[in-house]
Amino acid sequence: MRIIAFSNQKGGVAKTTSSYAMAVGLARRGKKILVVDADPQENLSMTAGIDLNEIDPDPEDIEKLTEEQREYFEKNVPAKLFEVMCGDKDINKAIIPIEENLDLIVGGIDLASADMTFNSLGRERLIKEAFSKIKKEYDYCIFDCSPALGVVLMNILTVADEVVIPLEPGAYSLQGLSRLYKFIDQIHDFTNDKVKVAGLLVTKVRNTANSKIWIGDIEDKAQLLGTKVFKSKIRLNVSVEEAQTMKMNLFEYSSGSSAARDYDDFIDEFLEEEE
Ligand SMILES: Nc1ncnc2c1ncn2[C@@H]1O[C@H](COP(=O)(O)OP(=O)(O)OP(=O)(O)O)[C@@H](O)[C@H]1O
Numbered sequence: 001m002r003i004i005a006f007s008n009q010k011g012g013v014a015k016t017t018s019s020y021a022m023a024v025g026l027a028r029r030g031k032k033i034l035v036v037d038a039d040p041q042e043n044l045s046m047t048a049g050i051d052l053n054e055i056d057p058d059p060e061d062i063e064k065l066t067e068e069q070r071e072y073f074e075k076n077v078p079a080k081l082f083e084v085m086c087g088d089k090d091i092n093k094a095i096i097p098i099e100e101n102l103d104l105i106v107g108g109i110d111l112a113s114a115d116m117t118f119n120s121l122g123r124e125r126l127i128k129e130a131f132s133k134i135k136k137e138y139d140y141c142i143f144d145c146s147p148a149l150g151v152v153l154m155n156i157l158t159v160a161d162e163v164v165i166p167l168e169p170g171a172y173s174l175q176g177l178s179r180l181y182k183f184i185d186q187i188h189d190f191t192n193d194k195v196k197v198a199g200l201l202v203t204k205v206r207n208t209a210n211s212k213i214w215i216g217d218i219e220d221k222a223q224l225l226g227t228k229v230f231k232s233k234i235r236l237n238v239s240v241e242e243a244q245t246m247k248m249n250l251f252e253y254s255s256g257s258s259a260a261r262d263y264d265d266f267i268d269e270f271l272e273e274e275e
């Protein structure tokens, strides 16, 4: 199983959109995929049609349950990654089938407080240990990361093979990139010497003169960092938000849209390079 993390500490650069599109696109190519929504915002789970009121309810609502209801909840409702990291739940009980070849793990809102919860020795290996116990076979696991450079990202990068960094062209698109690189370098030195940056993925591209200048800046920066920019760029396209509103994946909503075609190209490019 190859593990790919979509990460950037900048918000709104299409980490979630790209990780879900890649997961669905790979599943539709016949690959067995596990996608992990490791962001407490749970946007990916929502887009995938998960009923979070049922799967990840408010602790207050759980307290209100009768003993019988709580027993049913414990037994039948999938576990969250946070609970797995706490050592309370089996990772195999966190896996939710979404569509053919595609399973999902919900991170849980509690991941928002992970930096306070996980503070003992070995805290960066909790996900890696849990993943060693997954029984089902997958070709790829895709992590949608939150923008935080904290213990959850530390865990993800400790188990990951590759990091894809989505970037939106703009005056500030490179802000914080050096810090993310430093973070990945530290993981490389201390917990996972196989992790590497697969490349920068340019997203939400507008057809303007400024956009071309900004993409040029991204390409220069990539060269400085010794990494590449994927040739396939993802255009800004209303279908992305429309699909999310409809709780449909982009390919199901509009496979002919420019963004869906761009993501298809990106996946092909990614697979070609892997070979
Ligand atoms: N190609 C695109 N065209 C149009 N809108 C897009 C595109 N990609 C993403 N968006 C929109 O941009 C917003 C941010 O995207 P997304 O949630 O994927 O970013 P993110 O990096 O995961 O954000 P966060 O840092 O909050 O997790 C969303 O509203 C999404 O619908």
Ligand SMILES: [Mg+2]
Binding pocket: 015, 016, 017, 039, 043, 144, 145, 146
């Ligand atoms: Mg996101």
